[in-house]
Amino acid sequence: MLQVRFLPTLGSLLTARHAPYIHRDLSWLQFNERVLAEARQNMNPLLERTKFLAISASNLDEFFMIRVASLGRSIHAQGRHGRITAEGKRLLRIRSSILEAVTKFGAKQAEALDLLVPELAATGIHVLRHLKPDDAFYALAKQVFEAEIFPRLEAADHFKFSKISSLENLQSAVIFREKAWFRIPKNIPGIFVASTESKAEACVFFLDDLLLTFLGAAFSLEGPCGILRMTRDADITVDLEIEDPESIPDAIRTGIGVREKGRPIRVQYLGDFPAQFLDSLAASLRIRPDQIFLAPYTLHLQSLGSIANQLPENTLLKPGVKHPSLRSMIPTPFRSLGQHCFDSLKERDCLLHHPYDSFDAYVTWIRAACADPSVTSIEQTVYRTDTISPVIDALKEASARKRIRVVIELRARFDELNNLRLADELRKAGVEVGFGFGRLKLHAKVALVTRKENGVDRLYTHLSTGNYNASTARQYTDLAIITANEEVGQDARLFFDAVWKGEVPSHFRWLVTAPTKLHRRLLSHIAAETAAALRGQRARIVAKVNALVDQKVIESLYQASQAGVQIDLIVRGACSLIPGVKGLSENIRVISVVDRFLEHSRIYYFEHSKAMYLSSADWMPRNFFSRLEIAFPVLDEKVYRYIEQVILPAYLSDTVKAKELTPQGTWKKRSARPGQTAVRSQFLLEELAVREYKGTPLG
Numbered sequence: 001m002l003q004v005r006f007l008p009t010l011g012s013l014l015t016a017r018h019a020p021y022i023h024r025d026l027s028w029l030q031f032n033e034r035v036l037a038e039a040r041q042n043m044n045p046l047l048e049r050t051k052f053l054a055i056s057a058s059n060l061d062e063f064f065m066i067r068v069a070s071l072g073r074s075i076h077a078q079g080r081h082g083r084i085t086a087e088g089k090r091l092l093r094i095r096s097s098i099l100e101a102v103t104k105f106g107a108k109q110a111e112a113l114d115l116l117v118p119e120l121a122a123t124g125i126h127v128l129r130h131l132k133p134d135d136a137f138y139a140l141a142k143q144v145f146e147a148e149i150f151p152r153l154e155a156a157d158h159f160k161f162s163k164i165s166s167l168e169n170l171q172s173a174v175i176f177r178e179k180a181w182f183r184i185p186k187n188i189p190g191i192f193v194a195s196t197e198s199k200a201e202a203c204v205f206f207l208d209d210l211l212l213t214f215l216g217a218a219f220s221l222e223g224p225c226g227i228l229r230m231t232r233d234a235d236i237t238v239d240l241e242i243e244d245p246e247s248i249p250d251a252i253r254t255g256i257g258v259r260e261k262g263r264p265i266r267v268q269y270l271g272d273f274p275a276q277f278l279d280s281l282a283a284s285l286r287i288r289p290d291q292i293f294l295a296p297y298t299l300h301l302q303s304l305g306s307i308a309n310q311l312p313e314n315t316l317l318k319p320g321v322k323h324p325s326l327r328s329m330i331p332t333p334f335r336s337l338g339q340h341c342f343d344s345l346k347e348r349d350c351l352l353h354h355p356y357d358s359f360d361a362y363v364t365w366i367r368a369a370c371a372d373p374s375v376t377s378i379e380q381t382v383y384r385t386d387t388i389s390p391v392i393d394a395l396k397e398a399s400a401r402k403r404i405r406v407v408i409e410l411r412a413r414f415d416e417l418n419n420l421r422l423a424d425e426l427r428k429a430g431v432e433v434g435f436g437f438g439r440l441k442l443h444a445k446v447a448l449v450t451r452k453e454n455g456v457d458r459l460y461t462h463l464s465t466g467n468y469n470a471s472t473a474r475q476y477t478d479l480a481i482i483t484a485n486e487e488v489g490q491d492a493r494l495f496f497d498a499v500w501k502g503e504v505p506s507h508f509r510w511l512v513t514a515p516t517k518l519h520r521r522l523l524s525h526i527a528a529e530t531a532a533a534l535r536g537q538r539a540r541i542v543a544k545v546n547a548l549v550d551q552k553v554i555e556s557l558y559q560a561s562q563a564g565v566q567i568d569l570i571v572r573g574a575c576s577l578i579p580g581v582k583g584l585s586e587n588i589r590v591i592s593v594v595d596r597f598l599e600h601s602r603i604y605y606f607e608h609s610k611a612m613y614l615s616s617a618d619w620m621p622r623n624f625f626s627r628l629e630i631a632f633p634v635l636d637e638k639v640y641r642y643i644e645q646v647i648l649p650a651y652l653s654d655t656v657k658a659k660e661l662t663p664q665g666t667w668k669k670r671s672a673r674p675g676q677t678a679v680r681s682q683f684l685l686e687e688l689a690v691r692e693y694k695g696t697p698l699g
Contacts, residue, residue: 010578010665012097016090020558020578020585022665023094024549025067027574029101030667032059034594034659036105039112043656046120047308047322048596053112054305060102061170061231061302064266066413069233071095072265099290110296123318124201125311129297131213137196137203144192144205145214152188156180156219161284168260169232172299174211176225178277182215184227190303193310202311206298212271226271228281229299233262234414248435249420252410256417268295323596326355326474329689334361341368342451345460345484349636351698352480353647354466355597356689359473362462363390365482369449369460370398376457377403379496380447384415384467385422391468392422396429405432407499409442436628437502440515443623444630445480445616448492459489463632465601465614476600477682479614479643485510485635495630504628514617514629519552521631522619525606526556532608533564540607542648544570546600547618548577561587570651571661572599580663590661591670593654595682603643604631612640641697646688656680 015021038044038052071091078088117127131141157163159181167173172184184207192205208227216225236255264285269278269292282289308322316322331352333344341364344350352361367390369375378395385392395404406426410419426433436442445464450457466478483489491508498505506516526541533539541560548554548569554577561567567588569577579588593599604613615631617623634640651658655672657680662668672678693699 010663013665015094015576020581021551021554021576022578024547024574024576025063025071025094025098026101027549027576028063028067029098029105031573031592031594032056032063033105033108034592034667035059036108036112038594040115045320045322046116046123046125047316049112049116050120050307051305053109053116054302056105056109057301058305060105062414064231065169065234065262068095068098069235069263069265071098072233072263096290099288103290103293106293106296109301113297113301120204123321124315125204125307125321126201127204129206129209131205131209140194140196140203141205141210142214144194145210145218148192149188149207149210150214150218152185153182153215156182156221161280164228164230164281165264165285167230169230169234169262172208172227172229174215174225174227175273176216176221177223180219180221182211184211189306190300191307193307195312199312200314202315204304204307206300206303208270208295208299224272226269226273227299228267228269228273229295230264231266231268232259233265234259235262248410249423252416252420265291267292268299269293270295270297270299327686327690328355328358328360328474329692330358330361330364332692334364337364337368337371339368339372341365342372342458342460342484345482349481349483349485349639351636351639351642352464352482353601353685353689354473354478354480355475356686359470362468362480362482363394363470365462366391366447367394369451370394370402372451373401374453375402375449375451377405377450378447379405380407380468381442381444382406382408382419382422382468383412383443383445384472385418385469386471387418389468390470392426395431396426399430403432404430405434405496405500407434407436407442407496409436411436411441434500437499439626440504441627442499443616443627444495444513446492446495446630448489448496458484459486459493460484461489461492463488463492463614463630465616476598477685479601479603479647481614481632481634481636481639483636488632488635499628510633510635512613512631512633514623514627514631515625518615518617518629518631519550519624522553522604523556525604525609525611526553526560528609529565529606530556530560530563533560537608539563539565540605541565541567542570542603542605542607542652543568543619544599544601544603544648544651545618546572546602547574547620549574549620550624551576553619557588558585561585568648568652570599570648575661578663578665579661585663591652591654591658592661592667593651593658593681595657595680597682603648605644605648612643638697642693646696647685650679650681650684653679654681657682 013022013026015023035052036056039049075088075091078085120127128137131138159175159178171186174182188207190207194203211227236259264287278292282292331350333341369378398404408419408423410416412419423433447462449460462482464478464480466476487509491511495505504516505513512518512521529539529541548571557567569590571590571592575590579585579590602615612634613631617629623629655670655678658670659667660670688696
């Protein structure tokens with residue numbers, strides 16, 4: 001790797017001094033800044049802005065539970081022998097930078113809420129804070145407290161610092177002058193929405209504000225009080241290399257219980273807490289004082305995302321309140337059940353671009369397979385799915401007539417309980433259920449339908465970048481291909497056979513899997529583009545991923561840039577690569593698109609090699625080495641050209657929602673040049689789907 005001098009502004013972001021990699025956690029915090037920025041964008045409808053503010057808070061919760069917790073464990077390991085190593089000092093520097101950035105971020109969240117509150121009020125949505133007896137909605141607030149909160153509370157307990165350590169993850173407590181305290185049940189919502197008598201207006205009350213306003217009087221407690229919220233280490237590890245498969249669900253349940261009592265990572269607070277109290281609290285929990293944060297007006301910003309579901313219809317219909325409904329389309333072959341679902345696939349592959357193409361297309365295909373007597377078996381992986389899923393319902397109903405096999409990853413983070421319930425439900429219906437295995441998380445998204453045609457098994461395969469989840473398919477952008485390609489079907493058959501045997505799948509004709517080959521295949525393709533550029537041939541790489549942090553891949557991209565390969569990277573979240581640095585990465589451009597839908601599709605494109613893959617895998621060590629992933633090639637010529645000529649250029653030309661990473665490690669807004677038409681990629685892609693892709697290779 002070349003030695004490159006970086007600007008001082010970049011130095012604080014680097015993993016180590018002079019190392020050409022931005023630390024993944026610091027880069028992730030920049031991503032959350034981009035999310036919060038959408039809460040301040042006047043072009044976004046008000047509830048869209050409110051949603052982004054809520055997402056910024058829930059993102060931060062998970063960041064502390066997983067990433068900051070992991071960093072803390074690493075620091076502890078470095079100081080285990082009584083002295084701080086050089087690596088320990090580096091990690092301490094990173095943690096200090098993170099905690100400092102989070103403090104500043106809280107102030108920005110408060111500013112965003114300040115901007116939103118009066119604009120929401122103008123539409124009849126009143127977000128109430130700091131309630132006083134003479135406020136117009138004080139009586140309504142008291143009514144909500146007495147009806148919805150007070151009956152769920154237990155009597156006050158005597159306060160001791162040691163009792164704070166009994167709070168579960170993301171649980172709150174109200175404390176009165178270090179004398180009495182209330183543990184707040186976790187099943188009480190973070191916000192309450194109540195309509196006025198005329199139903200013309202709606203009031204939004206935060207749980208913590210209602211508690212601080214009414215709790216003392218309700219229990220005859222006087223004096224100042226405050227409320228705090230605990231965040232714990234929630235990164236549980238469960239190895240499924242267990243001799244008795246029936247004991248796997250119990251191992252998962254045990255792990256979930258550990259999460260609720262993990263090591264304290266963060267405390268947020270509101271109200272009257274003197275500095276001496278906060279210092280004593282830090283000492284009692286064995287955390288640093290800078291891990292205690294003053295909340296931005298409320299401990300429940302993350303709950304704001306749910307208000308749209310509770311507002312009256314007349315409020316939602318007001319101009320500027322919400323986006324128009326998505327015009328999600330169903331491709332012609334999937335507009336009704338029947339054999340034509342399969343006949344069409346024999347002619348050409350079908351590309352589904354969610355949410356612009358409705359997930360109902362996949363549901364229709366699965367239902368057609370379930371109803372078709374010629375279909376002998378259906379197999380599918382599950383990582384995250386709906387609590388009530390039309391796909392799962394169809395599979396359960398069909399299990400009496402044909403073989404249905406579902407492989408569930410029980411360790412999908414924060415979805416473990418849902419997946420345990422799903423496993424029980426499927427087994428009771430007669431479905432064969434398997435689990436992920438060993439240290440590898442099953443993250444691949446694949447379904448296989450076997451159909452008897454003229455006495456021969458014909459295989460139909462669905463491969464996707466996203467989960468089999470109808471709810472998130474309306475909120476995330478993902479790409480899926482349904483194909484009757486026999487060789488791809490045989491690969492899918494080998495995949496399922498290996499997984500059911502507890503083996504790591506390999507030896508495919510077309511599919512590329514992690515942890516066996518994906519990392520090496522990517523490095524090989526990057527090397528091929530590099531060699532082509534050195535020969536003076538046209539070479540280009542375009543990749544769209546959620547995160548890019550693998551240092552070997554980044555180093556290969558740097559080398560490709562130095563050889564003259566043109567590289568465009570569309571990275572939604574953390575990006576450790578530094579673009580545009582002379583002598584290192586001057587041929588690399590990095591953009592990030594944060595818009596109405598969460599960008600979730602992964603595309604790898606290598607122009608000289610004429611290779612394109614869609615995948616469930618990001619360019620991260622965990623995806624390459626700790627998960628069972630699939631990258632699948634785009635083999636259909638029309639689908640290939642559509643992604644190459646339409647989807648990727650749409651993102652790369654976005655001048656409304658895209659931001660570009662600078663050589664200084666900052667993100668700048670991209671704007672249309674004078675005379676240039678502004679492009680908003682998600683709106684463009686939605687419009688193409690509505691027009692049934694006329695004028696494109698898919699038309």
